[in-house]
Amino acid sequence: MWRGSPYSYSYAGLERLLQNHFSAPRRLLQVHALLLTSGALSTSHATAAFPYNCLIHAHLRLPATPSSPLCAPLRLFSAMLAAGARPNGHTFPSLLRSASASGPATTALHAQCLRRGLTADRFVACSLVSSYGRAGRLARDACKVFDEMGIPDLASSNAMLDVLCIAGDLPAAREFFELMVERDVVSWTTFISGLSRNGCHWDAVEVFRGLLADSDGRLGEATLVSVLSACANLDGAEGLAVGMSVHAYVVRHGVDLTAFLGTSLIDMYGKYGKLVCCRRAFQIVSEKEVCTWNALLSALANHGKETEAVVKFNMMILGGFLPNQITFLALLTGCARAGLVEIGLYWFEAMVTEYKVTPMMAHYGCVVDLLGRAGRFTEAIKTIERMPFMPDASVWGALLGACKLHGNVELVAEIGRKLVALGPQQSDRYVTIRNIYLEDGNWYAATRMGEVMHEAGIKKTAGQSTVVFHSTAIP
Template identity: 45%
Template sequence: MLANQAPPNSYTFPPLLKYSLLPLGSTLHSQTLKRGLLSDPFIVTTLLALYARNNLLPHARRVFEELPMVGIVACNAMLNAFSMNGDMEAAVSLFELMPQRDVISWTTVVNGFALNGNFGASIRFFGKMMSHEDVVDGLVKPNEATCACVLSSCANLDGKVALDCGKQVHGYVLMNEVRLGVFVGTSLINLYGKMGCMSNAENVFRVMVVREVCTWNAMISSLASNGREKKALDMFEQMKLHGLKPNGITFVAVLTACARGNFIWEGLELFRSMWHDFRIEPIMKHYGCVIDLLGRAGHIEEAAEIIRNMPFQPDASVLGAFLGACRIHGAIELGEEISKNVLKLQTQHCGQYVLLSSMNAEKERWDHAADLRREIMEAGIQKIPAYSMVH
């Protein structure tokens, strides 16, 4: 286009910037500056998004500060840049300085706190939104994205307060005719499932008109986590009958159901079918579920064989599941054989060293226990101090 002397305009750069990597993105930024196009809101938002996703917050801030006119679209993009890079203090400061805010402004901050793991602040900011004059006067109305964000925050907290907040959001959705779409419905199922309110989760699932794979995943996972393992497997079969293709998250949920329900053959068959039938490459979580499945049932040797043949080194979750099973079923020698080889390569697994040492101490194998404690000391591994918490 440039070689043919066709001058690019404000429609040219947004799609280029959206899919560009650095340093090409910076070159395109120079082009927009050179051609006097930086006042275009679409170019500005894509530039801010480019620098935000590359963790270049100072660059994004400079673009924003040099704008001749700052509109709500640019402010929302900058709020998102702050949120993506963990600077929620700056995000809130900008939000409070904005002369005008829309639902995207509010939702971006609510979601920003959640993205950075501050779920309590996310819920509190949503509460501030609902009591603010923007909402009270009808200037702003929470949408599906807002509700899904706050429900996700509720699901990541424990206790009655989080559940009550989630129920209030659910009530708001019903009374104000906010669309019970895939995101809100799935978030509600996930929340109720984590809180053990299975009748609520099943009611939401039943009334949903459109169900995507993520919706079925949330329902299967909720059933598996609440003692309804057989129903979780039945739900998996229904999902396939509806023509939906399971993904990696689906298999984590159904393998968890098999482990907790002691469905050994079904679990191993599902694990085998991941690649053969659905071309899904098993990851660490899937191996962890299978080790847990075999370990709970006392098939320690089979679990050890899977660990030996894994395409990557087992992480702390897999080793923890295996050692826990060895401890329950008294297979200390096998636990030591598998674990010590791995721990030599991954000395950061302090918890597994301590567990092995405790297993030997319980069987009065004091020399083995002492050797492991000495290895911890020589490797310079610091045991994480334990603490008690009353909730």
């Protein structure tokens, strides 16, 4: 990779070396290690910002792990200052991205920008707005930086729109969006995605239609993914109709079905149980990734094709894909619903021992459901007792469903006490407990559960009806 002593290389040579390996972050970190061990960062060319800028950005492109924490860029920045290198407008955007979860870190970097007169740099100012907004300091700091820009450019306005959406201040985001003098596809996509993330899925679809009317250009992948996500979360046929129109747009305009876009399409069809469409979309995705398999597995497991989900999971493993938490959640869900107890228990064990995937609450809930449906209550309770955290309502709810299935009234009382202790948010589960008592003929217990619900202010969720209007097809 690098032959000879690093001291024999000029700064231009070092720059070329870093540029050549910039697309491979882990290899770039190997270069970093060599620079440190050889003392190259202590030589005269260490006073230039470029090597540090590249190395800081390389750390950002790596996933945060104990061996490569997100604070590594900040440590590099300290080393940069100690070596006498002068940070520039390319240094701080990467640093601010690494500090975006920390208000104090962002403030400290802001002070460094002010000291060096870099806040007038639009790239730096835009990064400050984003960092303050993501750190939850929208009103006091992000807005102040934005206002100090005078006449903000489009990129800065998009950053401000994004942090308003992240903060969940949708009225302010809508007003800001409508007042923007100039908008591009990033502006529209940011607002659509922000609406959907905050649960305003129908509003996201309406804004998307506004984009279609406003733009003559071809829509990008991020825009299509955002609107498909909104469609997947809508109720009734309306969301499916819009989602199918988006799919038609993809086909008609020859948009490449990447893993990112394909996953969103499979997920959208999966939410509506359109398994034939899921399979077809999956086949079309040329470069499949783990997320693509996860979307298909989840669709199959949640819509009566549990055995097929297990088969697809085995195909995924044979294809060399490494399953993650979402993969195993879909697999265990399918095993529980299909009654594949031993297969489910085997993969739950393999998830931890072989694949080193840490189980979440939902995984334990699936195992409890798996055992409970099979009537293996003793093992289900032992699984709950072995959990490394306190079980939530979803876990007790899985056991409650098994009690209803097998008529295990004795265990219902204990589950009821656990649910009451968790709070009044589980109205449907309290109703299930009362109904189990009624079916068993235990009128006293059923009446008592009704009194507990009344005392806790719990009301049965009212049924709802949905009126579906026909949507305008997407051109």
